[in-house]
Amino acid sequence: MMTTDLASPLDVAAIRRDFPILSGATRLIYLDSAATSQKPRPVIERLARYYETQNANVHRGVYRLAEEATAAYEEARATLARFIGARPEETIFVRNATEGINLVANTWGAANIGEGDVIVLTEMEHHSNLIPWQLLAERTGAQLRYIGLTPDGRLQPDALEEILAGGRVKLVATTYVSNVLGTVNPIADMSRAAHAAGARILVDAAQAAPHFPLDVRRLDVDFLALTGHKMLGPMGIGVLYGRQEILDAMPPFLGGGEMIRRVGREHSTWNDLPWKFEAGTPNVEGAVGLAEAVRYLESVGLEAIAAHDRRLAAYALSRLREIPGLIAYGPEERGALVAFTLPDIHPHDLASLLDERDIAVRAGHHCAQLLHERLDVPATTRASFYLYNDERDVDTLVQGIGHAREVME
Amino acid sequence: MSTLYTEIIQDAYKHPAHRGDLPDHSHSFEDENPLCGDVLRMELQVDGDRVRSARFSGRGCAISQASAELLLDRVEGRAVADALALEKDDVLEELGIPEISPARLKCALLALKVLKGALYGLKA
Numbered sequence: 001m002m003t004t005d006l007a008s009p010l011d012v013a014a015i016r017r018d019f020p021i022l023s024g025a026t027r028l029i030y031l032d033s034a035a036t037s038q039k040p041r042p043v044i045e046r047l048a049r050y051y052e053t054q055n056a057n058v059h060r061g062v063y064r065l066a067e068e069a070t071a072a073y074e075e076a077r078a079t080l081a082r083f084i085g086a087r088p089e090e091t092i093f094v095r096n097a098t099e100g101i102n103l104v105a106n107t108w109g110a111a112n113i114g115e116g117d118v119i120v121l122t123e124m125e126h127h128s129n130l131i132p133w134q135l136l137a138e139r140t141g142a143q144l145r146y147i148g149l150t151p152d153g154r155l156q157p158d159a160l161e162e163i164l165a166g167g168r169v170k171l172v173a174t175t176y177v178s179n180v181l182g183t184v185n186p187i188a189d190m191s192r193a194a195h196a197a198g199a200r201i202l203v204d205a206a207q208a209a210p211h212f213p214l215d216v217r218r219l220d221v222d223f224l225a226l227t228g229h230k231m232l233g234p235m236g237i238g239v240l241y242g243r244q245e246i247l248d249a250m251p252p253f254l255g256g257g258e259m260i261r262r263v264g265r266e267h268s269t270w271n272d273l274p275w276k277f278e279a280g281t282p283n284v285e286g287a288v289g290l291a292e293a294v295r296y297l298e299s300v301g302l303e304a305i306a307a308h309d310r311r312l313a314a315y316a317l318s319r320l321r322e323i324p325g326l327i328a329y330g331p332e333e334r335g336a337l338v339a340f341t342l343p344d345i346h347p348h349d350l351a352s353l354l355d356e357r358d359i360a361v362r363a364g365h366h367c368a369q370l371l372h373e374r375l376d377v378p379a380t381t382r383a384s385f386y387l388y389n390d391e392r393d394v395d396t397l398v399q400g401i402g403h404a405r406e407v408m409e
Numbered sequence: 410m411s412t413l414y415t416e417i418i419q420d421a422y423k424h425p426a427h428r429g430d431l432p433d434h435s436h437s438f439e440d441e442n443p444l445c446g447d448v449l450r451m452e453l454q455v456d457g458d459r460v461r462s463a464r465f466s467g468r469g470c471a472i473s474q475a476s477a478e479l480l481l482d483r484v485e486g487r488a489v490a491d492a493l494a495l496e497k498d499d500v501l502e503e504l505g506i507p508e509i510s511p512a513r514l515k516c517a518l519l520a521l522k523v524l525k526g527a528l529y530g531l532k533a
Contacts, residue, residue, distance in 0.1 A: 346445075346469060346470035346471060347445075347470075348445050348470040348472070348512075348513070348516060349414070349470045349471045349472070352413050352414075352472075352513060353411060353413075353414065356411055356412060356413065363445075364444060364445060365444075365446070372446075377446075378445070378446020378447075378448075378468075378469075379445055379446045407411050407414055407419070408414070408419070408422075408471065
């Protein structure tokens with residue numbers, strides 16, 4: 001049996017020491033990073049340092065502390081913009097990917113998508129990139145069309161082109177990496193196809209941004225949403241990227257302070273990008289914490305993390321497939337997760353029995369009910385991996401499944 | 410071996426005596442726990458103020474299915490009023506677990522919800 005990662009590009013033992021929650025007396029086998037990642041000490045300390053030395057409201061005060069808080073917030077934006085290959089003006093801080101997608105649906109979508117227009121989704125979408133478009137379609141009379149899946153959980157080849165050829169497609173909204181199947185979708189190809197048909201493309205990068213380098217210009221996408229807490233940052237902070245000319249033409253989202261230029265009794269005018277979309281006092285500590293998380297990820301190296309994830313996912317897939325009757329969903333080439341079912345144990349029972357051995361996995365439909373209907377299972381168990389996991393965690397999971405089977409047989 | 414999966418739960422889950430249908434039932438109800446995909450249907454034959462016989466069908470986790478078995482075992486042959494008086498703590502007592510996480514409590518209480526739905530004559 002393989003032990004620790006001699007072949008891994010990462011020093012996982014050293015990385016684990018940076019994560020206080022993983023450094024307790026009992027080894028926590030945390031296999032739920034696709035739900036939320038754990039946080040390294042530099043991020044935790046950055047949040048404390050912000051409150052201990054820099055806290056003031058941003059973009060308002062003229063005193064030095066307020067200027068320092070504003071500078072920290074805008075530096076965080078610049079860090080995130082660089083991380084995704086965007087300009088700061090195109091980098092809007094939101095609460096999470098869900099809020100970013102709702103922002104687009106309620107502004108650009110409401111202004112540009114009308115009755116009979118088509119919004120293209122995929123059958124593997126998380127509810128975050130499904131419900132906002134259902135709500136918009138119900139409001140406007142637009143139609144939703146879905147790209148189906150191959151038996152091994154990839155997007156049907158040619159399905160997008162066929163839907164685009166039908167005309168009236170205004171938007172293609174797709175996830176980059178499936179949170180259940182692990183499928184990595186061909187975003188650059190999909191962008192090219194969408195643009196050739198005169199459509200825009202929005203990418204849910206919640207499961208991508210933590211795991212490999214992203215570049216919105218190279219992908220040539222119009223919108224991209226990510227969430228901070230899945231990439232070592234705090235909860236309640238995320239980023240929406242929008243192409244500048246589109247953002248300029250978009251109506252605002254929430255109204256309030258910060259997003260205005262001049263307020264009149266009947267009408268007002270809007271602030272410049274990106275603040276036009278950031279009404280109210282923002283999550284400043286979240287932004288600076290997320291920027292610290294980006295620095296941590298870059299110090300480890302996104303390419304190295306990607307290689308580590310690929311190795312671990314392949315190892316997990318091969319070990320899990322040794323278990324008789326286990327069905328693992330999704331393609332061979334995948335992101336850092338495996339969702340599976342066992343014929344004789346319900347996912348919730350498995351998750352509870354694994355929890356008794358300090359193994360944290362997710363059980364349920366993972367906010368992807370349509371996909372589970374497609375897979376014809378009510379729920380799956382999902383083990384997801386990150387830079388602080390290694391083969392030993394996978395081995396412990398496999399042993400834990402064996403134990404659960406003994407209890408439930 | 411397991412603090413949650415007591416002998417009682419395992420036995421009720423693996424060897425349910427009340428799994429099945431009652432073609433001549435007087436009351437029935439069906440509900441689900443959409444978060445987990447647990448589905449439960451109960452059919453009761455009520456005779457006067459007594460639950461004469463009771464059966465359940467469905468699929469789901471061991472907690473949801475075991476609590477259906479244990480609850481029906483408890484109410485069969487007893488007064489309808491006793492069945493309607495059952496509460497959360499009675500279910501946990503039947504399962505033999507004093508504590509359960511909020512997430513799993515929903516699994517445990519689905520059976521109680523379906524039982525009361527049937528007795529109150531709700532339409533599924």
